[in-house]
Amino acid sequence: MIVLDGVAQVFDGRAGPVQALAGIDFEVGENEFVAIIGRSGCGKSTLLRLIAGLLPPTRGRIFVGGEPVTRPRRDVSVMFQRPALLPWRSVLANVMLPIEIFGLERKSYRDRAHELLELVGLRGFEKRLPHELSGGMQQRVSLCRSLIHAPAVMLMDEPFSALDALTRTELSGELQRIQLEQPRTVVFVTHSIEEAVVLADRVAVLTPRPGRLRKTVDLALPRPRVPGRPDVDQAGRELRDLLTAPFGEEAT
């Protein structure tokens, strides 16, 4: 579904260029759930923006569904690292925004919006403005917005980073359920190994800046997975050990 071929990204800043990503060759299969793990600043968000067609790569080529990516596609949805809510829109109106943009019939999606808000624990907050919400609540609104329509590819950038452990577990459980019911291609950036192990079919580990693909780990554990299950926890420990181990030749 997604193919990255020799992708590199260099940003030109005031204080000289920054190499964010270098020589990424990577594929994500149809309906595969891939988690991306890597140290802060290694280029995870940049990678998502490249796949989303929001940024042309400095080098290399990117394909989604067999077509080269030149601009954003409607069947690819992005949930950004920051909530990016429109400050003048109520919670509900923010969630409904993609529906408006796609010109879909609002009425038929309004119930879904309410369901999603209920699911993430924001019932009763539909009419509030973003600045009246806590950080985690804003992130949950952003999550609902990215789930309101059913894209073929979902790119999610640390979707649960501002949430408490409990809500996090609940929501990652929900995400797993949705994925089992209606499988999609998901690229999911996270800092939580536990989350990666519960959700992902495969975990891609990036090296620190410039981000290269250090390793990918297949997780062939039966679903639904829950944290605490011995095999899940075991996979988590292995992944953690891998991450803590010194880098080989790729280390900066």
Next chain:
Amino acid sequence: MIVLDGVAQVFDGRAGPVQALAGIDFEVGENEFVAIIGRSGCGKSTLLRLIAGLLPPTRGRIFVGGEPVTRPRRDVSVMFQRPALLPWRSVLANVMLPIEIFGLERKSYRDRAHELLELVGLRGFEKRLPHELSGGMQQRVSLCRSLIHAPAVMLMDEPFSALDALTRTELSGELQRIQLEQPRTVVFVTHSIEEAVVLADRVAVLTPRPGRLRKTVDLALPRPRVPGRPDVDQAGRELRDLLTAPFGEEAT
């Protein structure tokens, strides 16, 4: 050092009032490190803003160092949940901002700023502007800024939420080391039980909205603590069980 006496907070929004905190009675001793845990939207950030004197409580009284809090104090520093960097200032200039505000001599703090940036892995980014940084890098700049001077009280709102597991562990280790060398009163909001167990002398658990003090847990484990040490992990498990258990009469 910090005393909260019957503190409650109600926000008046367009869509009616929201009770964020209700009847909080709580004390933090001098040089005590208290971690606050609670579900998203339960009022943790609001609690910090109240202690910082940025918001007058709807009900109740707050004291810091024996004096009632009516406005922000310079010996209390806040690290906000969002990085809140000045977009036109370079990384270094953002870190130096409190020094400028306090009218302290810049030269003598510049080295410290460089050290802190080095510590959080931002060496070489001193001259960049915030929008050239990744989310986690911005958060680390904000962390350096809150550490540049030595306040008596530090209020930290999910300081490591945007960081990967490794950086997180490193930085919480650093924070522990600093706290051992120069003890301060710290109120530390976190969603990570592991972090709370490693850092805190005491963990305060809030109920969901409206936030009430559900329980406080003393952690009398020897320092320095590292994750993976059996007693630390054990405390973590206990805390997690406590959180996952259904609420008593306080449940919403």
Next chain:
Amino acid sequence: MKARGAVLPVVGVLALIGLWWLATIVFSIEKFLVPSPADVVASFLELPGYLLGQSLVTLAETIEGFSLSIVVGIPLAMLIVRSPLLERTFYPILLAMNAVPKIAVAPILVVWFGFGQGPKVVLVVLVCVFPVVISTASGMKSTPHELVELLRSWDASRRQEFFKLRFRHALPQIFVGLKVAISLAVIGAVIAEFVGADAGLGFVIVQSGASADTSLAFAAMTLLAIMSIALFYGLAYLERKLVPWAEEHR
């Protein structure tokens, strides 16, 4: 902002009038130069109906021209924001048009458009389209990059990017432009009336000027000031209705 909110502006205006009155007395300024508020009120009371009628003429021209400026200026600003090429090409033209003193152009407009309302409305547009364009364009350009990227990620059309995002984001700044423009609009209408009109407050001012009836001229100018202030607060009211989300929480 209810009843109490109206007290201070009134105090401010009363203070201004008091100062003016005091000045005419203390510096014994001649009436033909600066009449006292009493003279001005007396002048108004001589011809209240006539003066209000003339005010309505000026008001109509002002509102017509101002509305037209919005209709012309906002799409122009969008074009400018959309294409840096158009920006670089159009801006200097706009600037050149804006740089010409309108009083110097007014006679040409009269020759072209005759003595009716036409040239007045055109002049109002010429005077106030620039602040509308520049503030709208600046407001739309300052839309946070992350929100623009959000809409782009959905492959939103340019139109959607403008109307659902940039325009809404720019509203506070657009209103600053409109507030500057509305005063200019009133003045533009008056200037146009200086040149070839037989009605409107500008005409009253010229005519009273011709006979050094300074009190009458001041009465007309006071009516202009009232009109201008009322229009400004009308805009401010509209702004509060349209941009209710607290200003600082952007």
Next chain:
Amino acid sequence: MKARGAVLPVVGVLALIGLWWLATIVFSIEKFLVPSPADVVASFLELPGYLLGQSLVTLAETIEGFSLSIVVGIPLAMLIVRSPLLERTFYPILLAMNAVPKIAVAPILVVWFGFGQGPKVVLVVLVCVFPVVISTASGMKSTPHELVELLRSWDASRRQEFFKLRFRHALPQIFVGLKVAISLAVIGAVIAEFVGADAGLGFVIVQSGASADTSLAFAAMTLLAIMSIALFYGLAYLERKLVPWAEEHR
């Protein structure tokens, strides 16, 4: 924005001149109404030294008045932002002053300040202080709440809040105000020169207007346009130097 960046504005202006020329030919507009660019250039070449000298007079008044507006306007805006009380009291006064057509005030200013540069500078200030104040105030008010709270958390003084934060945040909007004001400043100087002046481009326009020497009037207006555009781009250049952080990344 180097050499290539200058091409488009030049193209725009040339297109404008071309259109103007074409119009004078196609509609066979009489020279006394709208002279062709050739007539205007000929008019300029008759008295190049004189006209440039008059331009300098107007330029000096413009820059003096404009600078004074900044010096007066920005602190005023700070007062307004600082205290809603002052805002509600001052705004109507400012509005009233802004609402009065300045041409009507010009003679009074001459009586008070004499025939020198004084009344011209005062008029320029009266004309352009309002956009400066309103855009500065609006820019400072729109500072994100989280940044204001950050500074408050350090118990920063009001002065620091203004200079380290609000002012810097408002700079792009302040520049919008300045860009609107600079054109008004030029026009203000010209209007002031209509009355009680014996130098400046405004004086040249009055003289030529009354003698139906439209080519000369257009030459003067062209010089004004050039001056105005140059000042505008000077401001734009200053803005790029002072606000280098990309506009959208706020």
Next chain:
Amino acid sequence: GGSGGTPSAGRDKVGYLTSFGTFGRDAYAYVAQEKGFFTEAGLDVTITPGSGTVDVLKLVAGGRADVGTADFTATAITVAKEKLPVTAVAAVHQRSLAAIISLEGNGITRPADLAGKKIADQAGSTNQVMFPVYAKAAGLDPASVRFVPAAPPALPQLLASRQVDGIGQFVVGRPLIEAAARGKKAVVLPYGDLVPDLYGNVVVTSKDLAARNPALVRRFTAALLKGLGYAIEHPDELGAILKKYQPAQDAGVAAAEIGLMASYVRPAGFTGPLGQVAEARVGKIIGTLTDAGAIPAGALTPADVVSFGLVPRS
């Protein structure tokens, strides 16, 4: 600047305002300056272009200028209505320059042709105020002529572009109008032909200065009138002199204007000294203005508006 370059030691400073700008019709002041008449009179004169009668009167009354030139009719009305403390001390034009100017082909050759026509003029100008008087003298119903107000600079353009049939002008405006109309001949209908009593411009000063320093006022008036006399006798020189002080002016037009003006400064049969103002005539003008409704009855006496003691005598 308008003042001469000679040192001003020991001379009295006088600020002078022309009636409107620095056209040929007002250029005699520069002649007096250039020919040294002011210096001879012990005066250091600064010439500033005025911006119309009312502004001149205000500036003189307010003490910003010592002396100025203004239309007499407008001065009388202004003094009567607004009690401006100004007074006339000499006449520049013995007959009013006010006129209606039209163009050949507009169907206007004589005053009676004005019936049913559209005339543009500055709001409240002398031409408009005095039109009923002129119309009556011409046997015309004033109501049959439609006046549309327009700013002075627009007038020639409105006429040339045929937006209107005629415009209010001074007779000396003929060269300008013909220049603007490119080839077409102007038709000039001077009010003075039918209403010969009206004065044109007069020299005005403040009542205060007239009382305080009458000698200075006399000296100035004499020197200015000497310049006026020289100007109408040497129109060719005037163009060059004006051009020297005001480079933007057209020397040819200025010479033509002053040439046309000569017979209004010194009309045929006029034997009095330059600048003369006759009390009886002023009384008659006031009567006419009162009849025309321009000033309230009994609001003005000749002495209110003219300091006959300062007026030049032979």
